[in-house]
Amino acid sequence: MRRALVVDDERKMRRILQIVxxxxxxxxxxxxxxxxxxxxxxxxxxxxxLTDLKLPGMDALGLLPKLRELDADVPIIVLTAYGTVQTAVDAMKLGAFDFILKPFAVENLELLIRRALDLRRVHTENLVLREQAAQVPAFENLVGSSTAMREVYATIRQVAPTRSSVLITGETGTGKELVARAIHKLSPRADHVFVALNCAAIPADLLESELFGHTRGAFTGAQADRLGKFALANGGTLFLDEIGDLAYPLQAKLLRVLQEGVVERIGSNKPMSVDVRVLSSTNCDLGTAMREGRFREDLYYRLNVFHIHLPPLRERREDVVDLARFFLDRFARELGKGPLELTEDACRVLAAYDWPGNVRELQNLMERAAVLAKGGQVGREAFALALPSSTSGVVQAPPVQSDSFALEPAVEDVERKTILRALGAASDNKAQAARLLGVSERTLWYKLKRYGL
Ligand SMILES: Nc1ncnc2c1ncn2[C@@H]1O[C@H](COP(=O)(O)OP(=O)(O)OP(=O)(O)O)[C@@H](O)[C@H]1O
Ligand SMILES: [Mg+2]
Structure with a gap:
């Protein structure tokens, strides 16, 4: 039988916890x-x-390190009141497993306890078997237990139950969409839909109808009534990806919907009320966009009620090896291969690299390594090729046609060459190339197709 220690100065609370x-x-x-x-x-x-944060005499922050000395990995759950969340976050930095706000729903506490005990079990099994246990995500499909990521998890947990907007920022490939899905999954809307819309992928003139819908005949080509994403997401969550690319006139319309909770389809003046929680993300700097008048300040404040920033992988290097193992595990399983293990040397190389394409780049690299792996070990040579050590991979662009003054082909020629150079510098990693080019991945895709690259 498993045994828990309950620490609280209130007799009633101790009793409740013991009953749970x-x-x-x-x-x-x-x-x-x-x-x-x-x-x-x-x-x-x-x-x-299970300990209350505030205790007479020594509080939980004092207690934590002392418990850690006695048992390095016993999971500690901290109970906290609303005003003391920041201190609870400090407790997590000291190694608490998690915190829960009082008053809490019993199911939530039970869930947390189960998760903590699962983690404990994995730890113990690891110790006993001295074996590399399967890499489990730390939190809702998110891997990484760096301080920065733990703060992200804490914020997700805090904002998930509300219906407030959350703006998720971070470089390409840092996991913004994964965070949006985690928020939805932990929210009371989890049983309803999660609808994602990439604002950069759809031409501005179609985006309006995509968001708000249209009626038959509203414009040329509108052959039937169509619901927009807002209506489709009713009751659930709408994730507006790459919100920084939203055209200025549409920003005003979006703001209205957010403020009033009603959408009007194009061609109709019957407002339809919707209950949608909006999450958005961007990898561009909205501060600059606002200063330059490309992004409305009022919309920004609407979207940014809560803000989650995902730091680039190079700023949380302690997550690199965990992530690499997680992806290797997953790809090995998908490929029906036995377990793959990274050599120590490989871990060092991975942790030292700068990861301009962030987690997505790491994931691609591990996929390649898993496919190519022979035997159970993956050494640094498995990905030496993909680490951009030089620009030797630059693809030669075809010669310029210089016998004409036509502007368009000349511009296209420069564009094509620049794309090729970026792909070369990014070792064919599209996410990274898009980042180098300063365009969205969708835009890059579109251009690749257009130029037949
Ligand atoms: N912490 C993480 N744990 C596990 N997988 C992750 C993590 N972060 C990102 N990934 C994976 O990396 C890939 C990229 O993540 P995601 O699409 O969420 O990034 P993004 O920030 O939305 O990127 P972009 O700005 O390019 O759209 C996905 O396949 C995702 O599952
Ligand atoms: Mg994304």
Whole structure:
């Protein structure tokens, strides 16, 4: 039977926690202070600690390091009141497994306890078997336990239950869409749809109808009534990807919908009320866009009620190897191969690289390594080729046609060559090439197709 330690100075709260634990078949011992907790912890092993943040005398922040000394990886869940969330985040930095806000729904606490015990089990199995356990995502398909990512998880947990807008920023490939999906999945809307719309992928004149819908005959080509994404996402979540690319006139319309909660289809003046939670993302700097008058400030504040920033991978290098292992595991399984292990040397090389294409680039690299792997070991040579050590991969562009003054072909020629150079510099990684070119991946795709590249 598993055993938990409950620390709270309030008798009633201790009782509630003990009842919840009992329901999960977990034996528990209660302590009314940090000192009592340490005393109990010294006497017998525990699989889990539930502690209130505020305690008389030593608080949870003081208690945490002391517990860690006694047991390096017992999961510790901190209970906190609304005003003390920042301190709870500090507790997570000290190694708490998670925190939960009081008052809490019993199901949420139960879920957290189960997750904590799962983690504990994986740790123990690891120790006992001395084996590389399958890499499990740290949080809702998101891998990485760097301080930065743990803060991201904490924010996701905090914003998910609300219906507030969240703006997710970060370089290309940092996981913005994954975060949006996690927010939806942890929200009360999880049973409804998650609709994603990439604002950069659709020409401006079609985007309006894509967002708000149209009626038959509203414009040439509108052959039937059509619902927009807002209507489709009713009850659920709408994820507006690359919001920075939204044309200025559409920004005003979007703002109206967000403010009033009603959409009007093009060609109709019957407003339709919708209940949609809007998440958006961008990899461009909206601050600059606002200063330059390309993005409306009022819309920005509407979208940015909460902000989650995903730091580039090079700023959280401690996640690189975890991510690499996770992807290798996954691709090996998909390919029906046995487990693949990274050599220490390979880990060092990966951790040192700058990852301009971030997690997506790492994922592509691991896919390639998994396909090519022979035997169970993946060494640095598996991806030496893909690490852009020089620009030797630059593709030669065809010669310029210089016997004409026509502007368009000349511009296209320069465009094509620049794309080829970017692809060369990015070792064919499209995400990275798009970033170098300063265009969205969709735009790049479109251009590649157009130039037959
Ligand atoms: N923390 C993570 N754990 C696991 N997989 C991740 C993580 N971050 C990103 N990925 C994976 O990397 C890829 C890129 O992530 P995602 O599409 O969410 O990035 P993005 O920030 O939206 O990029 P872009 O700006 O180019 O659209 C996806 O396949 C995603 O599953
Ligand atoms: Mg994206």
């Amino acid at each position: 634990l009992e329901g999960l078949d977990i034996e528990s011992v209660a302590a009314a202070s940090a000192e009592e907790a340490l005393d109990a912890f010294g006497k017998q092993p525990f699989d889990l600690v």
